[in-house]
Amino acid sequence: MLKWIDIVKFINNGNPVPDRRVEKTDAQWVLLLEPEQFRVTRKKGTERAFSSEMCSYFEPGKYACICCGTLLFDSAQKFESGTGWPSFTQPVKQNAVAYHKDISFGNVRVEALCATCDAHLGHVFPDGPQPGGLRYCMNAVALKKVESTERKATFGGGCFWCTEAIFKLLKGVVAVESGYSGGKIANPTYKEVGSGKTGHAEVIEVTYNPAEISYDELLRVHLSTHNPTVLNDQGTEIGTQYRSIIFYRSEEEKAMALKILDDVQQLYNQLVVTQLEPFEYFYKAEDYHQDYFNKNPDAGYCQAMIVPKLEGFKELYKDKLQPNLQAND
Numbered sequence: 042m043l044k045w046i047d048i049v050k051f052i053n054n055g056n057p058v059p060d061r062r063v064e065k066t067d068a069q070w071v072l073l074l075e076p077e078q079f080r081v082t083r084k085k086g087t088e089r090a091f092s093s094e095m096c097s098y099f100e101p102g103k104y105a106c107i108c109c110g111t112l113l114f115d116s117a118q119k120f121e122s123g124t125g126w127p128s129f130t131q132p133v134k135q136n137a138v139a140y141h142k143d144i145s146f147g148n149v150r151v152e153a154l155c156a157t158c159d160a161h162l163g164h165v166f167p168d169g170p171q172p173g174g175l176r177y178c179m180n181a182v183a184l185k186k187v188e189s190t191e192r193k194a195t196f197g198g199g200c201f202w203c204t205e206a207i208f209k210l211l212k213g214v215v216a217v218e219s220g221y222s223g224g225k226i227a228n229p230t231y232k233e234v235g236s237g238k239t240g241h242a243e244v245i246e247v248t249y250n251p252a253e254i255s256y257d258e259l260l261r262v263h264l265s266t267h268n269p270t271v272l273n274d275q276g277t278e279i280g281t282q283y284r285s286i287i288f289y290r291s292e293e294e295k296a297m298a299l300k301i302l303d304d305v306q307q308l309y310n311q312l313v314v315t316q317l318e319p320f321e322y323f324y325k326a327e328d329y330h331q332d333y334f335n336k337n338p339d340a341g342y343c344q345a346m347i348v349p350k351l352e353g354f355k356e357l358y359k360d361k362l363q364p365n366l367q368a369n370d
């Protein structure tokens with residue numbers, strides 16, 4: 042998660058390098074864009090406040106640069122700022138947006154540009170919602186909404202090396218990232234979370250296609266692949282960061298989770314202790330935790346703990362595995 046101090050560093054020391062570059066002359070852009078889009082993005086214009094309905098759109102989806110199509114923002118980070126311009130708290134990737142000092146009109150402001158094509162997008166201010174505290178005040182004409190059917194789900198059920206490895210096998214799961222949710226500070230490190238003092242749980246963020254796998258099915262997989270009756274303890278992993286938890290993103294998801302927790306309770310004599318909390322933030326864990334099992338299959342922990350778990354899982358969920366893992370029979 043970017044904070045104001047990071048933006049200041051980018052301005053002083055250089056912006057992160059984008060994944061690709063798109064460079065065209067004004068003569069080329071003017072042919073590709075509508076006049077207002079050209080004026081704002083290529084000539085650093087500002088659209089009239091409250092001129093776009095985009096301010097009040099909060100449906101799931103992503104926002105891309107009108108000029109080059111690079112994804113810039115996700116609706117999950119969009120908020121109602123009341124300014125009359127669409128406002129976000131974070132870009133989708135740290136290298137999606139570039140920052141420059143803007144001293145026009147006698148003010149010192151931070152200009153936000155598309156890092157790929159240098160389109161002027163708007164400005165960034167340090168008065169956004171916590172924990173990041175940033176407000177990307179954007180011109181709606183500089184953005185286009187990209188419809189997305191993908192959804193996200195966030196679960197904790199012990200060590201994320203294990204849960205990530207399991208969910209990656211499921212058909213309809215597009216991506217799984219390991220990280221931390223449910224704690225008190227932004228951008229916690231593994232060490233801080235491991236101390237148990239930050240309140241975060243080790244979680245996975247699952248991106249899935251609801252046409253192929255439902256939230257209901259993901260919940261059932263989650264609750265059948267760890268022990269939901271044990272508080273803060275999944276075998277060798279003990280501590281609140283290993284608690285069993287479901288983060289819901291809507292009242293529908295909450296109702297579905299309550300129903301399935303009730304079903305799961307029927308299978309146990311002990312009380313199911315899985316927590317159910319509204320989703321707030323997911324902080325991606327350090328790179329070496331991502332895809333840990335596939336990168337370190339021979340590590341002692343993987344062999345002892347994850348391999349047997351995956352074998353049992355593959356047997357139980359044969360028909361729900363990614364197509365390349367399904368047996369040919």
Ligand SMILES: [Zn+2]
Nearest residue numbers: 106109155158
């Ligand atoms: Zn662009």
